[in-house]
Amino acid sequence: MKILIARMNHETNTFSPVATPLSAFGLNGGKLGPSFGDDAFNDNKGMQTAMAAFIDAAAREGAHIVTPVSAAANPSGPVDAAAYDAICDAIVAATNGCDAVMLDLHGAMVAENSNDGEGDLLERVRAALPNAPIAVALDLHGNVTQKMIDNADVIVSFKTYPHVDMYETGAHAARLLFASMHGDVKPVIAWRQPPLLTHTLRSSTAEGAMKRAVDAARAAEADGMLAVSVLSGFSLADIEAPCISVVVVGNGDHAQAEAVAERIARQIWNEREDFVYRSAPLAESVAEAAALAKDADKPVLLLDHGDNCMSGGTCDTMDLLEEALARQLDGIVTGPLCDPQAVAALMAAGVGSTVTITIGNKVESGAGAPRAPVAMTGVVRALTDGEYVITGPTYTGQRAHMGRAAVLDTGTVKLVVTEHTHEPWDLGVFESVGIDPRRARFLLLKSRMYCRPVFVPISAGLVECDSRGVTSSDYGLFAFKNVKRPVFPLDADAEWNPAH
Structure with a gap:
C-alpha cells in the first residue's frame, strides 16, 4: 500500500501587508522554505503535528510512505x-500510484491565484486519484468550502483552541x-455553514458558546458519528464565506449525518x-491592568490581540506601549516587536551602548490612520541570533527562529526587538535574550491565545487589549468586498436558511 502524506498550513489574513513567499514556509519562523521528500518526513516524525500522526498510522499499516512536502507558514497576507x-x-506530482492520501491542511489559505487554497488543491488531487480515499486534518479556524467537502472522504478538525490536539486530530x-x-x-460527509463571522477571541474551546458547540460535537461522536468538527472559521479572509462550519462524518447514513450537522449548526x-x-x-x-498591578506580586499580562502575528499581524504597532507609557506604567517588558531596521541599528551600536532610535509603526497596515514611529532612548542590553527551543505545550521541542534579536532597556521598559514577526x-x-519575564510588573505581549498556557501561570491577571492593528476585533476597520451579505455581525438582521 502506497500512501501520500503532506502538509500545507497557512491561515491567510487578506488584509495583512505581511508577504508570504515560499521562503516563509519554514519551521517556526525559520524562513527556510518548505521541506521536501525525506526532509519533510523527518521534520514531522516525532512531532505533535497531524502529519506526524499520519506517518505513524501509515507505518503501523506497513505502508510505503511518500512525503512530497511539508510547508507551514505563520499567518500573513495572501x-x-x-x-x-x-x-x-509537489503534492500532485507525487500522486502517481498512490492508494490513499492524507493531507495536513489549515483550511483558511488564500493565494494570489486561489481564493480557496485547500479546495483547489483537493480538486487537483481528486482528479489525479479519482478512486483513492482522501483524508484531511484541518485547523479549528479553517474556512470550509464546497470544493473541500466534494473532494475529501474524511475531514476532521482540531477540537481545541489553543491547539493542543493537532496530533490527535x-x-x-x-x-x-x-x-x-x-x-x-463507510464515511459520508454532511456540512452546515451559518452566515456568522466569529471573532477569534470567542473561539476558545474552554468557555462559552464555542465550548458548548464542541461539547455537542463530542457527544455526537459518542453517539455513533465517526467525526464531528466545529470550525469557527477565520473571518479576516475577505472571501465569500469565512464563516463558522459544522462538518460531520457519518457511517453510511447520510441523512443521520445531515441531521447532526443541522442540529449543532442551529445551536x-x-x-x-x-x-x-x-x-x-x-x-x-x-487602566484595568494598572489597577490589577497595585497589589500584585506577579506580572500583569496585557495581550495586544489587535497586532497578533498568528492572525497576520505586523507586530509593529506601538499603540499599546504608547498608552502604557502615557499612563506612567513602569516595570514593563514587551515583545517581540518586529522592526528589522531597529535591530540593525542596535546591532551596529553594540551591547552596552546608549542609543536613540525609532521603533515600530513602520509598516502600513491599512487598519486605521498611519502612525509615526516612536523615538526611544535606552541601553542595548543583549544581541542574539533569536533562536530558542520551545518547551511546550505547543510545538514542543521545535527550534524557534525570531530572526536576529536585540533588547533595548529604557529604564521603564525592556523591549525585545526582532527581525521576524513571532508569536x-x-x-x-525573553529568556533567550537574558530577560526573566517573571520579574516584570507588566508583560505586553503581541498575542491572542497561544501565549496563555505558558504566561498565564506566571501572571497575576490578564487584560485583552485591542490596538488598531490588522488583526483587530473591530470589523469596522476592514473593507470587506467579497464576503456574501447579509452576514452576522456585519448585518444585525442576517438570517440563516439551513439549506446551505
Whole structure:
C-alpha cells in the first residue's frame, strides 16, 4: 500500500501587508522554505503535528510512505502565486500510484491565484486519484468550502483552541481512512455553514458558546458519528464565506449525518451573539491592568490581540506601549516587536551602548490612520541570533527562529526587538535574550491565545487589549468586498436558511 502524506498550513489574513513567499514556509519562523521528500518526513516524525500522526498510522499499516512536502507558514497576507503553485505541484506530482492520501491542511489559505487554497488543491488531487480515499486534518479556524467537502472522504478538525490536539486530530482522520479502506466503516460527509463571522477571541474551546458547540460535537461522536468538527472559521479572509462550519462524518447514513450537522449548526446560530467579541477602548484596558498591578506580586499580562502575528499581524504597532507609557506604567517588558531596521541599528551600536532610535509603526497596515514611529532612548542590553527551543505545550521541542534579536532597556521598559514577526509561544522569547519575564510588573505581549498556557501561570491577571492593528476585533476597520451579505455581525438582521 502506497500512501501520500503532506502538509500545507497557512491561515491567510487578506488584509495583512505581511508577504508570504515560499521562503516563509519554514519551521517556526525559520524562513527556510518548505521541506521536501525525506526532509519533510523527518521534520514531522516525532512531532505533535497531524502529519506526524499520519506517518505513524501509515507505518503501523506497513505502508510505503511518500512525503512530497511539508510547508507551514505563520499567518500573513495572501500566499504568493509561485509559492502556492510550488507546494501544490509537489503534492500532485507525487500522486502517481498512490492508494490513499492524507493531507495536513489549515483550511483558511488564500493565494494570489486561489481564493480557496485547500479546495483547489483537493480538486487537483481528486482528479489525479479519482478512486483513492482522501483524508484531511484541518485547523479549528479553517474556512470550509464546497470544493473541500466534494473532494475529501474524511475531514476532521482540531477540537481545541489553543491547539493542543493537532496530533490527535491527525490520528483520528487516519484511523477513519484505514477503517474505510479495510471495509469497517463507510464515511459520508454532511456540512452546515451559518452566515456568522466569529471573532477569534470567542473561539476558545474552554468557555462559552464555542465550548458548548464542541461539547455537542463530542457527544455526537459518542453517539455513533465517526467525526464531528466545529470550525469557527477565520473571518479576516475577505472571501465569500469565512464563516463558522459544522462538518460531520457519518457511517453510511447520510441523512443521520445531515441531521447532526443541522442540529449543532442551529445551536450555534441561536447563540450567535456569544461568538462576537466587543473590544473595550484601549485606554480602559490599560487602566484595568494598572489597577490589577497595585497589589500584585506577579506580572500583569496585557495581550495586544489587535497586532497578533498568528492572525497576520505586523507586530509593529506601538499603540499599546504608547498608552502604557502615557499612563506612567513602569516595570514593563514587551515583545517581540518586529522592526528589522531597529535591530540593525542596535546591532551596529553594540551591547552596552546608549542609543536613540525609532521603533515600530513602520509598516502600513491599512487598519486605521498611519502612525509615526516612536523615538526611544535606552541601553542595548543583549544581541542574539533569536533562536530558542520551545518547551511546550505547543510545538514542543521545535527550534524557534525570531530572526536576529536585540533588547533595548529604557529604564521603564525592556523591549525585545526582532527581525521576524513571532508569536510568544514560550518563556524562551525573553529568556533567550537574558530577560526573566517573571520579574516584570507588566508583560505586553503581541498575542491572542497561544501565549496563555505558558504566561498565564506566571501572571497575576490578564487584560485583552485591542490596538488598531490588522488583526483587530473591530470589523469596522476592514473593507470587506467579497464576503456574501447579509452576514452576522456585519448585518444585525442576517438570517440563516439551513439549506446551505
